[in-house]
Amino acid sequence: MSRLKGKAILITGAGSGIGQCTAQLFASEGAEVIVNDIDAAKGEETVASIVEAGGKAAFIYADVTNPESVQQLTAKAIEQFGRIDVLFNNAGISGVGAIHEIEPDAWDRVMNVNIRGVYLPCKYIVPHMMERNSGNIINMSSCIAEMGLARRASYSATKGAILALTKSMQVDYAPYNIRVNALLPGTIMTPFVENYLRSSYADPEEAFASIKQRQLTGELGRPDDVARAALFLASDESKFMMGSPLYIDGGVVFGKNA
Numbered sequence: 727m728s729r730l731k732g733k734a735i736l737i738t739g740a741g742s743g744i745g746q747c748t749a750q751l752f753a754s755e756g757a758e759v760i761v762n763d764i765d766a767a768k769g770e771e772t773v774a775s776i777v778e779a780g781g782k783a784a785f786i787y788a789d790v791t792n793p794e795s796v797q798q799l800t801a802k803a804i805e806q807f808g809r810i811d812v813l814f815n816n817a818g819i820s821g822v823g824a825i826h827e828i829e830p831d832a833w834d835r836v837m838n839v840n841i842r843g844v845y846l847p848c849k850y851i852v853p854h855m856m857e858r859n860s861g862n863i864i865n866m867s868s869c870i871a872e873m874g875l876a877r878r879a880s881y882s883a884t885k886g887a888i889l890a891l892t893k894s895m896q897v898d899y900a901p902y903n904i905r906v907n908a909l910l911p912g913t914i915m916t917p918f919v920e921n922y923l924r925s926s927y928a929d930p931e932e933a934f935a936s937i938k939q940r941q942l943t944g945e946l947g948r949p950d951d952v953a954r955a956a957l958f959l960a961s962d963e964s965k966f967m968m969g970s971p972l973y974i975d976g977g978v979v980f981g982k983n984a
């Protein structure tokens with residue numbers, strides 16, 4: 727299992743859900759994984775699980791919305807690993823409500839984590855990639871960038887922005903041999919979705935049953951489904967993919983579930 731052998735990969739928000747599962751998969755494929763999260767206990771748990779399985783990983787704390795914190799993360803990662811071959815901007819939070827229901831602070835929080843939290847790691851890590859004339863960036867968008875879903879205004883705005891940003895970044899950095907692609911998952915069963923169901927619906931079980939029906943499979947995705955797509959993007963197998971969206975959504979965007 728060596729599809730990522732020799733690569734140092736930084737994953738933001740790798741203490742839970744998709745980020746954690748991806749960190750574990752990447753390590754099992756030979757990557758040295760830099761696990762970032764704002765929750766140190768959860769990040770350390772991810773590292774412990776990787777080390778226990780014989781892989782290589784280290785936790786570095788950072789709040790991806792804070793420039794000093796992200797600069798420190800970058801400096802520590804370069805010091806410990808010598809380079810960052812792949813940056814996976816995965817950290818993100820949910821936002822519930824139609825526009826008229828969302829308070830400005832809640833709006834700003836979602837924009838901050840989901841957009842600024844991609845901008846800042848790119849801002850500080852891309853110069854190292856440019857210097858080495860090599861790099862690979864994976865940005866976490868969502869299939870909500872391509873479709874309307876009820877009461878998800880702030881969240882959808884961020885994920886649409888990430889898809890647009892991915893395309894612009896690809897044009898800017900292609901001359902430096904840096905690839906930039908986006909992941910567009912459908913609904914994946916993680917703590918993020920469990921919280922969303924609990925906080926948004928009077929009957930979370932009923933909501934869960936109805937959300938499952940959105941997929942042509944009749945089931946939600948699993949973190950591993952997204953991690954395997956991320957593995958393809960992180961590896962050199964995807965070397966001809968540039969500025970592209972990769973959908974992992976059980977047919978939600980393009981399938982017709984009449």
Ligand SMILES: NC(=O)c1ccc[n+]([C@@H]2O[C@H](COP(=O)([O-])OP(=O)(O)OC[C@H]3O[C@@H](n4cnc5c(N)ncnc54)[C@H](O)[C@@H]3O)[C@@H](O)[C@H]2O)c1
Nearest residue numbers: 739741742743744764789790817818868911913914916918
């Ligand atoms: N679960 C889904 O259905 C789904 C679908 C499409 C896209 N996504 C996206 O995938 C990504 C991961 O989602 P998940 O479902 O695994 O969520 P999750 O809540 O399980 O994990 C997100 C992690 O990000 C961390 N984080 C939050 N704010 C941070 C910050 N400021 N700095 C550093 N880390 C921070 C959290 O502590 C958490 O460990 C998010 O960007 C989400 O929008 C999820």
